[in-house]
Amino acid sequence: MIDKLWYKRSGINWLLAPFAALFALLTFLRRLAYQKGLLSSYRASVPVIVVGNITVGGNGKTPMVLWLVELLTQAGYKPGVVSRGYGGKAPHYPYLLHPETTTAEAGDEPVLIYQRSGCPVAVAPKRALAVQLLVEQCHVNVIVCDDGLQHYALQRDIELVVMDGERRLGNGWLMPMGPLRESASRLQQVMAVICNGGQARPDEVQMSLEPSPLCNVKTHHTALISGAVDAMAGIGYPPRFFNSLLLQGYALNQQVAYADHQVFDATELQKRFSQRPLIMTEKDAVKCRSFALDNWWYQPVTAKLPEKFANRLLAQLKELKYGTGL
Known part of the structure:
Protein backbone atom coordinates (compact mmCIF):
# COMPACT_ATOMS: atom_id res chain seq x y z
CA MET A 1 0.00 0.00 0.00
CA ILE A 2 2.72 2.47 0.99
CA ASP A 3 4.71 1.52 -2.12
CA LYS A 4 1.74 2.40 -4.33
CA LEU A 5 1.16 5.70 -2.55
CA TRP A 6 4.77 6.81 -2.49
CA TYR A 7 6.35 5.43 -5.63
CA LYS A 8 3.55 5.73 -8.18
CA ARG A 9 2.15 9.16 -8.97
CA SER A 10 -1.24 7.65 -9.79
CA GLY A 11 -1.48 6.46 -6.22
CA ILE A 12 -1.22 9.88 -4.49
CA ASN A 13 -3.74 10.24 -1.71
CA TRP A 14 -4.67 13.92 -1.69
CA LEU A 15 -6.45 13.51 1.62
CA LEU A 16 -2.98 13.46 3.16
CA ALA A 17 -2.06 16.86 1.70
CA PRO A 18 -2.81 18.86 4.89
CA PHE A 19 -0.60 16.53 6.91
CA ALA A 20 2.22 16.83 4.35
CA ALA A 21 1.90 20.62 4.49
CA LEU A 22 2.11 20.54 8.29
CA PHE A 23 5.13 18.24 8.13
CA ALA A 24 6.82 20.63 5.68
CA LEU A 25 6.17 23.59 7.97
CA LEU A 26 7.48 21.83 11.07
CA THR A 27 10.55 20.60 9.21
CA PHE A 28 11.31 24.09 7.95
CA LEU A 29 10.84 25.72 11.35
CA ARG A 30 12.96 23.13 13.09
CA ARG A 31 15.90 23.57 10.74
CA LEU A 32 15.54 27.36 10.87
CA ALA A 33 15.68 27.21 14.66
CA TYR A 34 19.03 25.42 14.50
CA GLN A 35 20.36 27.83 11.88
CA LYS A 36 19.39 30.87 13.98
CA GLY A 37 20.75 29.37 17.19
CA LEU A 38 17.34 29.06 18.85
CA LEU A 39 18.11 25.35 19.27
CA SER A 40 21.63 24.41 20.30
CA SER A 41 23.87 22.21 18.18
CA TYR A 42 27.20 20.58 18.96
CA ARG A 43 30.41 21.35 17.08
CA ALA A 44 32.88 18.48 17.37
CA SER A 45 36.62 18.97 17.74
CA VAL A 46 37.20 16.80 14.65
CA PRO A 47 35.61 16.79 11.18
CA VAL A 48 32.17 15.21 10.88
CA ILE A 49 30.94 13.53 7.70
CA VAL A 50 27.24 12.67 7.59
CA VAL A 51 25.98 9.89 5.32
CA GLY A 52 22.20 10.15 5.06
CA ASN A 53 19.22 10.47 2.78
CA ILE A 54 16.09 12.55 2.34
CA THR A 55 13.74 9.61 1.83
CA VAL A 56 12.35 6.99 4.16
CA GLY A 57 13.70 3.46 3.78
CA GLY A 58 16.94 1.78 2.84
CA ASN A 59 19.06 3.41 0.15
CA GLY A 60 22.44 1.78 0.75
CA LYS A 61 23.87 4.00 3.47
CA THR A 62 25.62 1.18 5.34
CA PRO A 63 27.78 0.03 2.38
CA MET A 64 28.59 3.70 1.76
CA VAL A 65 29.70 4.14 5.38
CA LEU A 66 31.92 1.06 5.11
CA TRP A 67 33.46 2.37 1.87
CA LEU A 68 34.10 5.72 3.52
CA VAL A 69 35.72 4.18 6.60
CA GLU A 70 38.06 2.15 4.40
CA LEU A 71 38.93 5.20 2.29
CA LEU A 72 39.72 7.31 5.36
CA THR A 73 41.79 4.55 6.96
CA GLN A 74 43.87 4.07 3.83
CA ALA A 75 44.42 7.85 3.69
CA GLY A 76 45.94 7.80 7.17
CA TYR A 77 42.96 8.92 9.24
CA LYS A 78 41.57 7.19 12.29
CA PRO A 79 37.79 7.24 11.72
CA GLY A 80 35.04 6.49 14.18
CA VAL A 81 31.38 5.86 13.39
CA VAL A 82 28.42 7.20 15.34
CA SER A 83 24.85 6.03 15.01
CA ARG A 84 21.56 6.40 16.76
CA GLY A 85 21.51 2.64 17.30
CA TYR A 86 18.00 2.17 15.99
CA GLY A 87 16.45 -1.14 17.06
CA GLY A 88 18.77 -1.60 20.02
CA LYS A 89 18.56 -0.80 23.71
CA ALA A 90 22.01 -0.31 25.19
CA PRO A 91 22.65 -0.61 28.94
CA HIS A 92 23.66 3.06 28.87
CA TYR A 93 24.32 5.91 26.45
CA PRO A 94 26.65 6.74 24.89
CA TYR A 95 27.58 3.12 24.28
CA LEU A 96 30.85 1.95 22.75
CA LEU A 97 30.57 -1.31 20.83
CA HIS A 98 32.84 -4.25 21.69
CA PRO A 99 33.25 -7.76 20.19
CA GLU A 100 30.43 -9.21 22.31
CA THR A 101 27.91 -6.42 21.60
CA THR A 102 24.58 -7.77 20.37
CA THR A 103 22.12 -6.25 17.92
CA ALA A 104 19.62 -6.09 20.79
CA GLU A 105 21.99 -3.66 22.51
CA ALA A 106 23.24 -1.52 19.62
CA GLY A 107 21.05 -2.25 16.60
CA ASP A 108 21.86 -4.27 13.49
CA GLU A 109 23.62 -1.64 11.38
CA PRO A 110 26.12 -0.48 14.04
CA VAL A 111 27.03 -4.10 14.83
CA LEU A 112 27.49 -4.86 11.13
CA ILE A 113 29.72 -1.78 10.67
CA TYR A 114 31.78 -2.63 13.75
CA GLN A 115 32.29 -6.28 12.82
CA ARG A 116 33.01 -5.58 9.16
CA SER A 117 35.30 -2.55 9.54
CA GLY A 118 36.87 -3.02 12.97
CA CYS A 119 36.79 0.74 13.54
CA PRO A 120 35.39 2.27 16.76
CA VAL A 121 31.59 2.58 16.74
CA ALA A 122 29.46 4.34 19.35
CA VAL A 123 25.68 4.70 19.55
CA ALA A 124 23.49 7.25 21.29
CA PRO A 125 20.16 8.95 20.52
CA LYS A 126 22.08 12.20 21.14
CA ARG A 127 24.85 11.68 18.64
CA ALA A 128 26.98 14.44 20.15
CA LEU A 129 27.54 12.20 23.19
CA ALA A 130 28.71 9.37 20.94
CA VAL A 131 31.09 11.76 19.16
CA GLN A 132 32.60 12.94 22.45
CA LEU A 133 33.09 9.35 23.58
CA LEU A 134 34.94 8.35 20.41
CA VAL A 135 37.18 11.41 20.47
CA GLU A 136 38.04 11.15 24.17
CA GLN A 137 38.41 7.37 24.56
CA CYS A 138 39.34 6.16 21.08
CA HIS A 139 41.23 9.26 19.89
CA VAL A 140 39.60 9.25 16.45
CA ASN A 141 40.35 12.23 14.22
CA VAL A 142 37.33 12.10 11.91
CA ILE A 143 33.71 11.09 12.54
CA VAL A 144 31.41 9.33 10.10
CA CYS A 145 27.77 9.70 11.10
CA ASP A 146 25.65 6.80 9.87
CA ASP A 147 22.35 8.44 8.94
CA GLY A 148 21.46 11.65 10.76
CA LEU A 149 21.17 14.08 7.84
CA GLN A 150 18.17 15.57 9.67
CA HIS A 151 19.88 15.39 13.09
CA TYR A 152 20.81 19.07 13.17
CA ALA A 153 21.79 18.94 16.83
CA LEU A 154 25.14 17.70 15.47
CA GLN A 155 26.99 20.12 13.21
CA ARG A 156 28.72 18.63 10.20
CA ASP A 157 31.41 19.57 7.71
CA ILE A 158 30.51 17.28 4.80
CA GLU A 159 27.10 15.89 3.87
CA LEU A 160 26.64 12.93 1.53
CA VAL A 161 23.20 11.78 0.43
CA VAL A 162 22.67 8.22 -0.79
CA MET A 163 19.76 7.81 -3.20
CA ASP A 164 18.13 4.66 -4.52
CA GLY A 165 18.86 4.91 -8.24
CA GLU A 166 15.71 3.03 -9.19
CA ARG A 167 13.08 4.44 -6.82
CA ARG A 168 14.78 7.85 -6.51
CA LEU A 169 12.43 10.35 -4.80
CA GLY A 170 9.23 8.42 -5.45
CA ASN A 171 6.29 10.71 -6.11
CA GLY A 172 8.28 13.70 -4.91
CA TRP A 173 6.04 14.55 -1.98
CA LEU A 174 6.84 14.97 1.67
CA MET A 175 5.59 12.52 4.29
CA PRO A 176 2.96 11.18 4.65
CA MET A 177 1.98 11.85 1.01
CA GLY A 178 5.35 10.65 -0.17
CA PRO A 179 8.67 9.26 1.05
CA LEU A 180 10.52 12.57 1.50
CA ARG A 181 11.85 13.63 4.90
CA GLU A 182 12.88 16.99 3.42
CA SER A 183 12.14 18.73 0.13
CA ALA A 184 14.14 17.83 -2.97
CA SER A 185 15.84 21.24 -2.83
CA ARG A 186 17.86 19.91 0.13
CA LEU A 187 19.95 17.92 -2.36
CA GLN A 188 21.43 21.16 -3.68
CA GLN A 189 23.03 21.85 -0.29
CA VAL A 190 25.05 18.65 0.15
CA MET A 191 28.53 17.87 -1.13
CA ALA A 192 27.38 14.95 -3.27
CA VAL A 193 24.36 12.84 -4.14
CA ILE A 194 25.39 9.19 -4.39
CA CYS A 195 23.23 7.21 -6.80
CA ASN A 196 23.03 3.59 -5.66
CA GLY A 197 22.17 1.50 -8.69
CA GLY A 198 20.20 2.69 -11.67
CA GLN A 199 21.76 5.44 -13.78
CA ALA A 200 23.33 8.42 -12.09
CA ARG A 201 22.44 11.84 -13.45
CA PRO A 202 25.24 14.18 -14.58
CA ASP A 203 25.39 15.94 -11.21
CA GLU A 204 25.41 12.68 -9.20
CA VAL A 205 28.05 10.13 -8.25
CA GLN A 206 27.47 6.56 -9.38
CA MET A 207 27.69 3.82 -6.76
CA SER A 208 27.36 0.10 -7.36
CA LEU A 209 27.22 -2.78 -4.92
CA GLU A 210 29.57 -5.63 -5.76
CA PRO A 211 28.50 -8.99 -4.29
CA SER A 212 31.10 -11.19 -2.61
CA PRO A 300 28.42 -9.37 1.81
CA VAL A 301 28.40 -6.49 -0.66
CA THR A 302 31.05 -3.85 -1.24
CA ALA A 303 30.32 -0.34 -2.47
CA LYS A 304 32.24 0.81 -5.54
CA LEU A 305 32.59 4.53 -6.29
CA PRO A 306 34.74 6.50 -8.75
CA GLU A 307 38.32 7.28 -7.77
CA LYS A 308 37.74 10.87 -8.87
CA PHE A 309 35.06 11.28 -6.22
CA ALA A 310 37.26 9.68 -3.54
CA ASN A 311 40.04 12.15 -4.32
CA ARG A 312 37.64 15.10 -4.24
CA LEU A 313 36.28 14.00 -0.87
CA LEU A 314 39.76 13.64 0.64
CA ALA A 315 40.79 17.01 -0.76
CA GLN A 316 37.79 18.73 0.79
CA LEU A 317 38.45 17.00 4.11
CA LYS A 318 42.09 18.13 4.04
CA GLU A 319 41.01 21.75 3.59
CA LEU A 320 39.13 21.73 6.89
CA LYS A 321 40.96 23.45 9.73
CA TYR A 322 41.01 21.15 12.73
CA GLY A 323 44.57 21.41 13.97
CA THR A 324 47.86 20.00 12.81
CA GLY A 325 46.80 16.38 13.42
CA LEU A 326 44.77 16.46 10.22
Missing part, protein backbone atom coordinates in the same frame (compact mmCIF):
# COMPACT_ATOMS: atom_id res chain seq x y z
CA PRO A 213 31.06 -15.00 -2.22
CA LEU A 214 28.47 -16.41 0.15
CA CYS A 215 29.57 -16.78 3.77
CA ASN A 216 28.14 -19.23 6.26
CA VAL A 217 26.23 -17.42 8.98
CA LYS A 218 27.67 -19.64 11.73
CA THR A 219 31.23 -20.23 10.56
CA HIS A 220 31.90 -17.39 8.05
CA HIS A 221 33.34 -19.97 5.65
CA THR A 222 32.73 -19.20 1.98
CA ALA A 223 31.20 -21.60 -0.52
CA LEU A 224 29.50 -21.89 -3.90
CA ILE A 225 25.87 -23.01 -3.84
CA SER A 226 23.80 -24.37 -6.71
CA GLY A 227 20.23 -25.53 -7.05
CA ALA A 228 17.11 -24.05 -5.49
CA VAL A 229 17.58 -21.75 -2.50
CA ASP A 230 15.43 -19.59 -0.24
CA ALA A 231 16.07 -15.90 0.32
CA MET A 232 15.06 -13.49 3.06
CA ALA A 233 15.73 -9.82 3.67
CA GLY A 234 14.86 -7.53 6.56
CA ILE A 235 16.10 -4.30 4.99
CA GLY A 236 14.57 -1.06 3.77
CA TYR A 237 13.95 -2.34 0.22
CA PRO A 238 14.10 -6.16 0.01
CA PRO A 239 13.42 -6.41 -3.77
CA ARG A 240 16.88 -4.95 -4.43
CA PHE A 241 18.48 -7.91 -2.65
CA PHE A 242 16.25 -10.51 -4.30
CA ASN A 243 16.88 -9.04 -7.77
CA SER A 244 20.62 -9.12 -7.11
CA LEU A 245 20.46 -12.83 -6.32
CA LEU A 246 18.41 -13.50 -9.46
CA LEU A 247 20.93 -11.62 -11.59
CA GLN A 248 23.66 -13.85 -10.14
CA GLY A 249 21.75 -16.90 -11.35
CA TYR A 250 20.29 -18.19 -8.10
CA ALA A 251 17.00 -20.09 -8.36
CA LEU A 252 14.89 -18.58 -5.59
CA ASN A 253 12.20 -20.86 -4.18
CA GLN A 254 11.07 -18.41 -1.48
CA GLN A 255 11.54 -14.65 -1.39
CA VAL A 256 10.52 -13.55 2.10
CA ALA A 257 10.63 -9.87 3.00
CA TYR A 258 10.66 -8.69 6.60
CA ALA A 259 10.42 -5.19 8.01
CA ASP A 260 13.61 -3.16 8.28
CA HIS A 261 15.33 -3.69 11.67
CA GLN A 262 12.82 -6.44 12.53
CA VAL A 263 13.60 -8.59 15.56
CA PHE A 264 13.50 -12.16 14.25
CA ASP A 265 11.75 -15.08 15.87
CA ALA A 266 14.29 -17.92 15.90
CA THR A 267 11.64 -20.66 15.93
CA GLU A 268 9.73 -19.14 13.02
CA LEU A 269 12.83 -18.77 10.87
CA GLN A 270 14.14 -22.25 11.64
CA LYS A 271 10.79 -23.76 10.73
CA ARG A 272 10.37 -21.75 7.52
CA PHE A 273 13.94 -22.10 6.23
CA SER A 274 15.01 -25.67 7.04
CA GLN A 275 14.50 -27.44 3.72
CA ARG A 276 16.86 -25.59 1.39
CA PRO A 277 19.92 -23.36 1.72
CA LEU A 278 18.92 -19.89 2.85
CA ILE A 279 20.62 -16.72 1.62
CA MET A 280 20.20 -13.50 3.60
CA THR A 281 21.79 -10.08 3.78
CA GLU A 282 24.78 -9.40 6.01
CA LYS A 283 22.56 -7.07 8.02
CA ASP A 284 20.21 -9.98 8.75
CA ALA A 285 23.09 -12.33 9.51
CA VAL A 286 24.31 -10.32 12.50
CA LYS A 287 20.88 -10.91 14.10
CA CYS A 288 20.67 -14.61 13.23
CA ARG A 289 24.15 -15.83 14.14
CA SER A 290 23.20 -17.24 17.56
CA PHE A 291 20.47 -19.52 16.20
CA ALA A 292 21.43 -20.07 12.54
CA LEU A 293 21.11 -23.48 10.92
CA ASP A 294 24.09 -25.02 9.17
CA ASN A 295 22.78 -24.23 5.67
CA TRP A 296 22.17 -20.51 6.22
CA TRP A 297 24.34 -18.11 4.25
CA TYR A 298 24.74 -14.38 3.83
CA GLN A 299 26.16 -12.32 0.99
